[in-house]
Amino acid sequence: MTLSEIQTIIDSGDDLPIVINTINQIDSDTICVNGFVPLNVIKINKSYDTNNVIDLNFNGSTEGHLFFTCQKGKIDLGSMTDFEFIAFLIEADYEDYSLDVYEFKYDYIIVKETFWNTYITDYEKTSPLWGGFSHKLNFAEPVSKYLNNVLEIDAGNKLKDLDNYSYESTIRAIEQPYAFERFLKLYHLLELQFDYFLIDKIKNLQVPNDSNEIGKLLNGYSRAELDRLTEIVISQCTDINSLIEKLQLVFPFKQISEDIFIKYGNKGKPLTDISKFNDVFDSNSFAESNLLTLKVIDSRNNTLDVFIPKLVSYWIYRIRCSIAHNKIGEYLLSWDSENFIVDFAEPLLIEVLKQCFKK
Numbered sequence: 001m002t003l004s005e006i007q008t009i010i011d012s013g014d015d016l017p018i019v020i021n022t023i024n025q026i027d028s029d030t031i032c033v034n035g036f037v038p039l040n041v042i043k044i045n046k047s048y049d050t051n052n053v054i055d056l057n058f059n060g061s062t063e064g065h066l067f068f069t070c071q072k073g074k075i076d077l078g079s080m081t082d083f084e085f086i087a088f089l090i091e092a093d094y095e096d097y098s099l100d101v102y103e104f105k106y107d108y109i110i111v112k113e114t115f116w117n118t119y120i121t122d123y124e125k126t127s128p129l130w131g132g133f134s135h136k137l138n139f140a141e142p143v144s145k146y147l148n149n150v151l152e153i154d155a156g157n158k159l160k161d162l163d164n165y166s167y168e169s170t171i172r173a174i175e176q177p178y179a180f181e182r183f184l185k186l187y188h189l190l191e192l193q194f195d196y197f198l199i200d201k202i203k204n205l206q207v208p209n210d211s212n213e214i215g216k217l218l219n220g221y222s223r224a225e226l227d228r229l230t231e232i233v234i235s236q237c238t239d240i241n242s243l244i245e246k247l248q249l250v251f252p253f254k255q256i257s258e259d260i261f262i263k264y265g266n267k268g269k270p271l272t273d274i275s276k277f278n279d280v281f282d283s284n285s286f287a288e289s290n291l292l293t294l295k296v297i298d299s300r301n302n303t304l305d306v307f308i309p310k311l312v313s314y315w316i317y318r319i320r321c322s323i324a325h326n327k328i329g330e331y332l333l334s335w336d337s338e339n340f341i342v343d344f345a346e347p348l349l350i351e352v353l354k355q356c357f358k359k
Helices: 003-011 082-091 094-098 113-123 164-175 179-203 211-222 225-236 240-263 274-283 288-293 304-324 335-356
Strands: 023-027 030-033 036-041 054-058 061-067 074-076 101-103 107-112
Touching (some): 003 023, 003 030, 003 094, 036 082, 036 113, 061 082, 179 335, 225 335, 240 274, 240 304, 288 304, 304 335
Antiparallel strands (some): 023 030, 030 036, 036 107, 061 107, 074 101
């Protein structure tokens, strides 16, 4: 509402849920009511208990409060708290006052007028770090989460039952609002298989006859993560055609693939030669005949069933590093790359997991 509309409500003589002593306009977009300025919150830490009103302390002094209105649904105007009604006066349209209930669009903080300028100058932009909430985004966020235009889900082969830890990882993946976090949770599910894979190999040995082999396996436990991932994919992912089908989803993403897998990749890994990389992308095919023609694979040492699992492992690992390692030396993914994860990386990782969990 505008300042004049709020004054009209005060002058109406209606029995308001709170006593309004003062209202004043701080700037063209900001109104102060009873010495408090409400500011809407568009992003918030999901771990906060929304039943609480959380004090905001700055250098030992409580200068404001965080409170939750968006999750409450329709709130009766007559039962609103002081903070809720002040926020209502700022957020709602004048016509909404004639209704019995109101449903908030946002959560809010409310800051003392005496601290307002300090908050805007020194604290507003950094609130996601110190407060776990944000008032605005200083760079482009997708209008909505990038959506996969999927019309069919292929369950594939029957899968083994998930243990409690694996099941929890899948649920956490489902709950994540953005593709990067989903990918990491699904990768955690794959990481769990590193240990299980080692345990299964030890179980298949005979003690004491194979004691030396057990020692070798345990010594190899500390190998690099990529090596362990590759071993699992080679061993468990034997449906090469299904891997190829998912690999070919990468072709619309040549530039980002070149950045992650070539420019920020390690030489000597599968398909890190830029000329062969370009040949494959230009041909739009990971078919065996095409890879043989391009001399990416051969019929003796680097066969299709060797090359594809190694490539899948390396690419999944590189994507995981780009998401998990926010540092110089890694390709840093941002929101505008989310379609690369949704349309390519996620389906590829899920295919690997389905083959690893196949009954």
